[in-house]
Amino acid sequence: MVKHIVLFKLKDDVPTAEKLAIMNNFKEAIEALPAKISVIRNIEVGLNMNPGETWNIALYSEFDSLEDMKAYATHPDHVAAGKILADAKENRACVDYNF
Template identity: 55%
Template structure:
């Protein structure tokens, strides 16, 4: 099994309400992938509630293989979800490991 963990940082400038709305839309779109991508074994998405921390959102997913993870990355529904945050994403950190 492969665990894919991504931390997202979003821009703090501009319309904060719009950023928060986009974060919620992105969260919902990611969670909906469970029913659209059969090789996505597990997904959990959390919005950070501690303003003292550096990252705003966390994504945890599990796959049977690195190949499935690679296919997830280019899956049209995943790509569409990532477009939601293209204008507000400031940074991203990722770790992929087998367990």
């Protein structure tokens, strides 16, 4: 099994209300993906509630294999969800590991 953890930082100059809307829309879109992408074993999106921290969004997901994770990553519905963050995203960090 593979765990896929991604952190997103949104640009500081994005207004707070707009950031919250983007974050919530992204969370909703990602958490709807298991109904569309069968290789997802578990997925959740956490929105950082601590304004003193650097990262705004944490995405946690599980897959049976790295190949399944790659299929998820290139799936059109996942790509569409990622576009929600495209203009507001400053940075992304990712770790994929076996468990």
